[in-house]
Amino acid sequence: MLVSFEGSTLVDWNAYAKARSELGAGFVRILGYFREDGVKSVAQIEGAMRAKSAAQLVIPAHTLKGESRQFGAEPLAALAEQIENIARDCVETRDTPDEALELVVKLRPLFNDTLQLLEREANPLAERRPAAGFGRRPTTFGRAG
Template sequence: MDETGGDIVDWGHFEKARAELGPGFIRILSYFREDGVKSVAAIEQAMREENTVALVMPAHTIKGEARQFGAEPLAKVAELIESTARLCIETRRFPDELVADVVKMRKLFDQTIALFDQATNPLKSRPGAQGGFGRRANNQNFGRI
């Protein structure tokens, strides 16, 4: 991954979505986080339970939402999981070959969320920011005997 996360997020697409969504952008981005956490967990659970049908909807959800914010690599992994699962439903088999892709999806989702946080949270995006407000007071012993 490069420093800017350009190989994980298309920042031009991300900024276009931010402009189009206006004041609702942060709220909708928070839905992506919430839905994504649930969807990735549901996909992992479906893999553990060998439930092919349960792979389809959460993968479809992540695919669409990731594309909305310019996270194309995440969307492509989700699309692969969704399409493979759909094919396997028709052929009545479990897609064991998706294990590595599910692991990759978790990693990409976590990296994507971290990059989105960095781009939208002023405390995380400022160099040297450690959280909190104002400067740390250096005179804590002032006036003490």
């Protein structure tokens, strides 16, 4: 289920295709790293928010931003960038990152929805299964009528 974006806007498919082309055979492996790193980054961001630690928000938000952009996941990258910028400002002003709370709440669902689209596109066979009955032999095949 998509949160507030349609699937066509969660991913810039031109950027995705470019990354797929540039990464070649390593694409699926790198996408797996994005999954692993993204899960960690989202958890670290949530933990930092619970701890009200702006400093602990910066690196995972920055990492998620960059990795998201690599795959054309612009809304996710933009959200991570907003969190990063708020965190950096709060570090400078020695303030708590309360302003980022609403954004952090949106992060996990957006990450999950985006990842689902990226992985589905990386494995088109999962979406292109034969229709029921395709490839079955007719019941009268080879029988004299």
